[in-house]
Amino acid sequence: MPIRGGLPPRNPRFVGREDLLSRVRGLLGNGPVVLLPSADHQLGGTGRTQLAVEYAYRHAETYDLVWWIPAEQNAGMRAALAGLAQKLGLPEARDLNRTLGAVRDALSRGEPYRHWLVVFENANRPEDIMPYLPSGAGHVLVTSRNPRWTAEVAQALPVPVFDRADAVDLLQARAPELSVGDADRLATRLGDLPMALDLAAAVRTATGWPVGEYLERYERRAAELAFPTPVRVTWGLAADALGEAAPADRVLLELCTFLASAPVSWQLLWAARTLPLEPEIARTVRVERRLRAAMRRIARFGLAGLDPSGERLTVHPLIRGMFGQELSSERHAELLRIVRGMLSAADPGDPDNPAGWYRYAELAPHLIHSDLLGGDAEEVRQLVINCIRFHFARGDYDSSRELAASAVARWRDALGESAEQTLLASFHLANALRAVGRSADARNLNLQTLRTQREVFGADDEATLATANSVGGDLRMQGHFGQARQLDADNLVRYRRLFGESFPTALRCANNLAIDLRLLGDFRGARALDEQTLRHRQAIFVDGHPETLSSRAALAYDLYGLGDYTGVAGVLAGHAEQVAEDHPFALWAGRLTAMAAYRLGLAEARDLATANLEACRQRFGDLNVDTLATALSLANCVRAAGDLTAAHELLERAVIRFHAVLGDEHPFTLAASAGLAGVVRAAGQHHEARTIDEEVISGLRRSVGADHPFTLSCANGLAADLFAAGEGQPARELAADTLRRSRVVRGADHPDTLACAWNLALADQDEAAQRQAVEALGKAYGDGHPVFRVTAAGQRLETDVDLPPL
Missing domain, CATH: 1.10.10 (Arc Repressor Mutant, subunit A)
Structure with missing residues (x-):
């Protein structure tokens, strides 16, 4: 039996159409087929959908997979395709578009099913389904009322009315006692149109009207209409009969x-x-x-x-x-x-809760037809906002953006730009814009929304605070970590004053502030805040709640930044298994585990980092910041293993993509460039490394300051470049300054501070200081760590950069 999804029930009274079914079968071998109404019945009623359903059931055994996709609206079509992704065993990406692209590609490759049938029902805009049309050995069948299908997209097959024999068979199948003559009379008057025949047969069965009485009623109603088409007349008789009964x-x-x-x-x-x-x-x-x-x-x-x-x-x-x-x-x-x-x-409320998504999936298709955007009641507009958020929460950013943009446009005209729900829709639109890569548009809209909310509702309004949190995210994405910290710190004070420190939204704000501190290199401050947030979340949420797991990942990043690599595993132990393998928490935990393993000198670090990068690519895509940060962590493992070619390829690609995604001056772009300089330096190309490092350190000092861990790591590398160039005095001064700053920022016992101490002692040829540095490294890492092969060879130590989440 083939796998089936969304297929409507089979019509037990389906008759005829043998020639059409054969033609569909033959044409599908040449590419997609679109079933259209015949030229004389452009509005439909000729039985296209019933023909597609019958084809699917009749030939189901020749397919491994049969999937039915309602395509009247984009959101419903994308949801059905997402369901198909699960059946194909494809990982769910955070951005639904990536999942849908993976569906198309898997079907085209024939993996895992070579023979498949996908039916797009009511696809009235060819441009909507074209991005999702697969190729390969499978078949695509489309039903549509729109004649604008070109041969390059699909082969058009008009579906005509029944021939007389089939029309008579249909009527007699519904009423076996009906004579051939009476059936012929009815079919003649109804023009053999399938929908009209079906309505007539149903009404006669429901009311018991004889053929003669039905035809008399038909003629009377037809005489009342200016354009008495068979469907219009038979519909009117059915509606009236239902109303009477x-x-x-x-x-x-x-x-x-x-x-x-x-x-x-x-x-x-x-x-x-x-x-x-x-x-x-x-x-x-x-x-x-x-x-x-x-x-x-x-x-x-x-x-x-x-x-x-x-x-x-x-x-x-x-x-x-x-x-x-x-x-x-x-x-x-x-x-x-x-x-x-x-x-x-x-409306079930709480659109972020997956338990209610099936309810929103049913409600969302009806928003357009009922013109909910034009509703006067506040609760009606709230349903629109909740549907916007539902689309966003399940990763359908395009549907979220489309609905939010429509709401903002309508409500600005109807309610005004400063109306509460106009501003809420604007807030959600900015989130969707950011998610689809339009960060500048999102930032501008958020700033405009925040200004208006503060003027109209005040800085302590809950919606104002939510937008302010979103602006903080924009600032982080821009690389303005200090500004984000100031804004989030102010937000947290307001949240705690209004709701208390354990209120869920206050905890989210505290989580954001900890992100800011971590990005600024203040791992101690971030740790204190994350520990407090984790305690509160453990008290109010059930075990395994996503927000509790998020706090654990944050705390693990803090410990890593503080040099406590063994503590990372303790915080994460047993918790990644509580979510799916491709859940963001599981991916963060996997990356941290690989990073800590590398720092601890464990052999499995490279394999862990490789697997994590592939998982991130599947979940987030190649241009996602988390994926790029994971590539940087893998490159550190690869360089340390001596595979400089592979490390250079990884970092060069990552740096190019960081430039494209975040811009030239973003601290992450600069930090990745410093990592690239380290690989170039390891290959003996000190002049090239110096050129990169000098440009990077200048940018980092401007953006995050001279004391930031990114800057200190780059300075450590630049000192090595200067020594290699024979500029001993400036190299020594930079190394000494870097060590002094690292002791203040990271702490005297931090492994990277100890690496800086070793490098300075090596440059000074101070054997006592070298022995002291090696002894301290032994306390930090333990015996047998690979770092001691480097010190034993009298070589300098790199201080690698790893990027915390934005």
Whole structure:
């Protein structure tokens, strides 16, 4: 049996179409096929979706995988593709676009399934699905109403109405007692159009109308219409019949007019029970049993599809459109108000919590069709904001950005630029912009939003503080660590005054401030803050909570910066296993473990760092700062092992990418360049290393100051460059200054300070100082560490740079 996902139920009354099914099969061997309405039925109703469903079931055994993707809206399409990624065994990237690209590439390669069928339903914008179209031995089938498909994208196959024999078969399958003559009369009047035939058959079954009576009613209704198409007339008869049998059911179906083509669950309709409604519809939605019965009756009249479990209704776009055209402006406004209220009542809240994501996945497709952006009620707009955050939290940054940008544009006009929810949407838009690489746009928007919030709501407003935290993130991304520290320190004081020091958002702010301190080289201050934050989080969160694990990773980075490499393992022990292998915490823990192993001289450090880099590439991509920092850590291991060529390739590539991602003057770019200088120096190219180091140290002194660990590491290397050039006096002065600063900043017993002491003693040819330095290194590292092979050979020691998370 093939793996299946999202495939609608098979139509047990499907008839005919043998020639079309054969043509689909033949054309798919040449590339994607798009099923379109025939030229005389551009609005649809010819059975494209049913044809695609039947093809999928009929040929399922020839495929390893069959996956159905609703493509009417981008967010729903991306969610379905993300589900396919799990079935393909692909790691989930933080950015959903990377996951979707991996899906396309895996299908194209035929890994792990060579023969597959992917169906894109209602893909009405070819440009939306083109980035996700795979190639290879599999097949892509598309249904669409849009004729703008070029042969380069897909082969167009118009789906015509039934031939007469198939039309008669369909009618007799629904009513076996129907004579061939009566079936022929009906088919003739309905133009053999599949949707009209199906509606007529359903209504006759539900009402018991004989063929003659049905045709009489058909003619009367057709005479009332200016353009009496078969679908419009048969729909009107079905809607009227439903309204006569159960008026509340028709109202329920009218509500679905304002929802998307995505399946509508009874739970969503049930949410309307809290709203002020007409008595009859209120009685129906108040009790689950009655609501489910109404859904069954709607399906019985052919006006919607009901899944086999009776859980979800699916209303055809044509049916939705015709209901909408029949409504008066007053009735339209009233029903739209109810639908918006129903959707907001179904909002589970807490969009960051994965436990509620399935609820948001159901709500999000309906936002556009119900025009939630135009809702007047505050709770309706809050649902929009929560959906923006939901998309962001699950990694669909494009959907988050698109929805947030639409909300900001609409609400600025309707509510004003300084309205609370306009500013909230702006805050979330900035987050999404940053996530898709538009850091400058995010920074500018955040600054504008923060200024307005402070003017309108004050600096102590919770939303203002959240934006200020985001601005702190922007400052870190720019490399302005000191400014970020000032802002986050002010935020923390305000958070603690307003909410107390153990409030979750106050702890997040404390976490951010510790990041700032760590980036500034103040590992002692960061450690004190991280230890306090971890204690609070352990007290208020369950074991294994992501924020507690994040605090552990932060504390481990602090210990590493303080030179306590054995302490790193103690903090992380047993906790990385509490999350998935590609979870950010697990990747941070893996990188720290590799870094500490390298510093401790363990043989497995290089393998650990190699595996961690590959995992980061899969999760974050090659241009992510965490990935680039991991490449720098691996390069340190590789250089120490003597593989200078591989280390140079790693660092050269990382430096180029740091320049592209963070800019030329960012401290991380400069620190990575210092690492590259170390490899160049190890290869004996001291002049080239000096050129790099002099440029780097100048930039670091400007950006983070002369006492920063990055600057001290670069200065240690530059001193070696000067000695190699025969400039003994300036080299010695720089080495002595670096040692003095390192003792103050890092501490006298820090391994990097001891390395600086050894280098100065070596330059001075001071044997007593050399013995003292080696003895101190022995206390720091223990016996048998590789560092002693270097000192025994009378060579200088490098002080490598590792980058903490931004």
